[in-house]
Amino acid sequence: MTSLTGRATPGTPAGVRPPVGGVVAVPGIGAPARQARADGYDAFLEPLLPHRDGVALLAVGGLGRRQCAPYGDLDLVLLHAGVPGIDELAAAIWYPVWDAGLRLDHSVRTVAEALSVAQDDVKVALGLLDARLVAGDPALADALTRTAADHWRRTAVRQIPHLREITAARWEAHGELAFLLEGDLKEAAGGLRDVGILRAIASAGVTDALRPAVRAAHLRLLDVRDALHQQVGRRVDRLLAQERDGVAELLGLEDSDAVLRRVAGDARTVSHALDDAFRAAARLRGGRSRVGAGPPVRRPVARDVVEHDGELVLARTAIGARPDPSLSLRVAAAAATTRLPIARATCEWLAAYCPSLPAPWPAEARAALITLLGAGPGLVPAWETCDRYGLVDGWLPEWTRMRSLPQHNPVHRFTLDRHLVQTAFEASRHTRDVERPDLLLLGALLHDVGKGLPGGVDVPAGRHVPGGGSADHSTVGAPIAEAVASRIGLPTAEVALIGRLVRLHLLLPDVATRRDLTDPVTISGVADAVGDPATLDLLHALVRADAAATGPAAWSDWKGRLVAELVARVRTALDTGALPAPPAPDPALLxxxxxxxxxxxxxxxxxxxxxxxxxxxxxxxxxxxxxxxxxxxxxxxxxxxxxxxxxxxxxxxxxxxxxxxxxxxxxxxxxxxxxxxxxxxxxxxxxxxxxxxxxxxxxxxxxxxxxxxxxxxxxxxxxxxxxxxxxxxxxxxxxxxxxxxxxxxxxxxxxxxxxxxxxxxxxxxxxxxxx
Structure with a gap:
């Protein structure tokens, strides 16, 4: 291998390219390429440490797991038993690595020092679980890896609450990978860092955190990172928009949207598994604290739904040969209103045995959907759980098309499906402002249902305003929303109103910001389109909910004032039939x-x-x-x-x-x-x-x-x-x-x-x- 200084370094890894931008990389995407990179780095590092008792070179991180990215770092620990000259020996290892253009994270420790640091820092404790001998004394390396693993198994239940806190702080800083257009594949919620936590929880025997779906999602996320490194030519974990087409080509995917949808689905799988694992650890910790107090109490929370040990499960009477088709919706509504998670076994049973809803829906299912949508903060986690197990597809077949669909308008912070659910959550804040809160919630869930279809574009400069004649996703989505409302079982008049809400959900903000609100033609045009004050109130609430769910760039105080002014003028016209007079100039100006x-x-x-x-x-x-x-x-x-x-x-x-x-x-x-x-x-x-x-x-x-x-x-x-x-x-x-x-x-x-x-x-x- 050629070094950055022009000298040859020993033990060239097989298939390594020359240094590019200060980094040496082995090309290739997929598990075999990652394994080949690990083998190559092992072959390069092993000769750097002469065989000597009491000294061992360990790899942690990606190299320790043999999952090396094309331009990843090397994480190395030089372990020793107090032998003399360790600093000179360390320098003899680190400098050739740096000369080779490799990024290096290194440390020199005794077994006792490494274990002491792991006791004080849970992230170090997790890192030692991946430690693997590269060269040197196997007995010394074995002493550390066995002791570290044993210590983690004995203390994991105590350490996981702190691990959960620092994980939540990381999520707050990096956001949710499933809903970001330019997410960090490693640090964002649902990313590769979270898979490492799942691996640690599984190794402690807390729960089967690494189920087949999680393993498959992990491998696909690693493939995306491999392709991103190869596309950019350097170490990078954030999937930027300008790189997505190249990544899609390297992965053999159709386009950049296919990359985003795959990443979103895998990130959701990881996030959901980690939520389950954290809850399992909390239950285990709570169970140990209840030793001698008897089994957890079962508490009924809704018809056919029982709380058991902090989770919702089915009552025994609900499990039969012919389950109620509305059962999954009722369980979801109970989870949202109580803010309790649904047990994994319950979700799996519902996915396997709960029959499809008839058309039109029974009144009980319709009521459960409205309860779910109006539950406030409990809506999003309950809906997400049901979606991970395929229950939502049984309620709304249209959801499959919208799941993880990217929204490329820069003001949007969420994928389409999450945006719709978030809008319903935001609409629940305005249910007391309207005559029909149920229709507001349903309209919020369906308002963007036309996106992703031919003609269902979302272009800021192409929105429809009276006289503009520009079709967009609201026009395309209205008949789809009406079909959903009809299938749910709403009366004909309410079906038509849902269609009108979807068709007109852009009307108020577009007119308020682009038209003269003192002009009678502006007010009469909106009044004719809206039709009555009740619909006007629904649209006003929907506009505010939609903007809040979209992101901070979609709303501002001035926009809120303009919309409120327009609503007030249109309401006057609808109530009295008279158009309000334009405001008089400030007398001081005259x-x-x-x-x-x-x-x-x-x-x-x-x-x-x-x-x-x-x-x-x-x-x-x-x-x-x-x-x-x-x-x-x-x-x-x-x-x-x-x-x-x-x-x-x-x-x-x-x-x-x-x-x-x-x-x-x-x-x-x-x-x-x-x-x-x-x-x-x-x-x-x-x-x-x-x-x-x-x-x-x-x-x-x-x-x-x-x-x-x-x-x-x-x-x-x-x-x-x-x-x-x-x-x-x-x-x-x-x-x-x-x-x-x-x-x-x-x-x-x-x-x-x-x-x-x-x-x-x-x-x-x-x-x-x-x-």
Whole structure:
């Protein structure tokens, strides 16, 4: 093997490539390749330690398990019995390893020192369970490995609670691998680190943690990591989006989504097994503390469901030749409401013997589903348990298609199936705000059921708003949701309402962020689509639940206020039939000497002498001070031009109000230096991205044509577009800015009737040139 220094090092591992980026790697994916790498490293390391009594070189970690990744670390322990010259001997081993370009984690210890560290650090104790002799004194190595394993078996039940605590902290830091688009294959919940914990629990005899499904999931996760290392050419555990296509090709999978779905399924298998193992250890610990107190008490918690030793099991009367088809749903509902886990044996029995539900469902099954969905925090773990054993597929055959389906929109944090369940959980917080909480919960579970089907896209810039005519997953999903509701046994009117909730679940946030809420056409369009106040309340609750389940980027205080304002105006229209009058301008903007500048935490208002281009000037000043414009209204009253903007800091830090106010006053007064700064900053902010697009909407406003720009987000975009429209002799009376991920959909209300083809083409060209 060639070293990084150009010297040859002894014992070249078979099939090792030359150093790449400081790392030596053996190519190949799968168990035979991992074994070959381990054999090669053994052959390289063994000659580095001359045979000597009282000294042994042990491998731990991946090399100890013979599961070496292509670019993994070497974890080595030089064990000794107090022999002299151990430091020089260690250096003679470590330096050739470093010269070979290998990453090395090393330690030098006596048996007593190693056991002492293992006593104080449970992670070290687990590491010693993988220790394997590479070279040296076998008796010394055997003394450590046997003693460490025996100590772990004797103390595991006491140490597992602490192990569970540090595992939970790691999960908190790295998230759940099953639901991440770019998860860490090793550290995230359900990853390779958790398989090591399962192996340790199994070795202690606590439970059969390494069942065949877990072993198979482990091997597949190792294969994915092998492919990731080979794709990237270095040690990396996070499966980034740009690497997934290459990983899929190396694994022989169809596409990157197939990689994500496989990883998600395997991570769920590991996570579920670890939950079971931790509970088994807790029961064992509790049983030992109850010595002499008798067997655990069985407590009925629901019909046919009993709590036994902290888990839910079936009552004896429920086990018969013809089980009730609703039994699995009733057990799931009991688990969710009591927040107790379902025993593994019970899940297996239900999966094997509980018959399919008839269509339509019996009332008892329907009631159990609503109880399950409305159970709050207990819903997600109960649903996940049932899903791991295939029970959910028996309730909802559509679930198979949605399970572990990635959502590539950057605002989503969960896979599709988990997002739907999480939305139902979030909807349970709003059940007291609506007349039909059962329909809210069911609508939440089904609202995105159209995703993953042809036409069922989720593109921020392509959502449907009144007048937009753009089909998406809500349109595709509505008939599917209606079919599910019908199969569940809802009456015809309620089936239609479920379909309407799914079809319109994007309506309120899209209109609130992209349309002028003071325009009667906006309010009447939403009121006509919704139909009645009860449906409006259901949609409002569903919007909030959907956003909370999506992720922090999907909702904000300003968006919540806009949606609430829209709901209030639409409710007035539905209740009275009258459209609310637009708000009057602030009297101070009309009375104080010009120019007038008003600043608050999220509002900027300016009044100046009536002239064209004031909106562009104000927008440019706000961009100069790192403020994003969420909405903007421009009007002229009594010879004054008024501009009112809702704003938020682009980087989270509010600007200096004195400097912002001074720049606004100078800019609207025509100060040349400020306007030059605005133009210079706007040009510097131009960036590359997908081609922008302009869409026109007819009859979307009372007195204006609506131009909608769909483009990549950039600082100063509103300023550039407003300037372009002003220079093209278009008067903007309002603008609405909707940002989702890296895209924006900016709507501009242009005063006047519907323009002719030539005018539209000219304005469109001006806007696209500005972008």
């Amino acid at each position: 009375a104080e000497p010009l120019p007038v500048v008003q600043l608050s935490a999220d509002r900027v208002a300016v009044a100046a002498a009536d002239r064209r281009g004031l909106l562009a000037t104000v927008a440019g000043c706000l961009a100069l001070h790192r403020l994003e414009v969420i909405s903007a209204d421009a009007s002229a009253v009594d010879g004054r031009a008024l501009v009112e903007c809702r704003v938020q800091p682009r980087y989270g830090l509010a600007p200096d109000p004195i400097a912002l106010s001074a720049d606004l006053r100078r800019a609207v007064a025509g100060d040349v230096s400020v306007n030059q700064r605005l133009r210079g900053r706007a040009l510097a902010a131009r960036g590359a991205g997908a081609a922008p697009r302009v869409v026109w909407h007819r009859e979307a406003a009372t007195d204006a044509a609506l131009l909608e720009l769909r483009a990549a987000d950039a600082a100063g975009l509103l300023y550039r577009v407003a300037c372009a429209l002003d220079e093209a002799d278009a008067e903007v009376r309002a603008a609405r800015i909707s940002t989702l991920g890296g895209d924006v959909v900016d709507a501009f209300y242009l005063v006047g009737g519907w323009p002719d083809d030539a005018t539209r083409a000219r304005l469109e060209a001006a806007v696209l040139a500005a972008v």
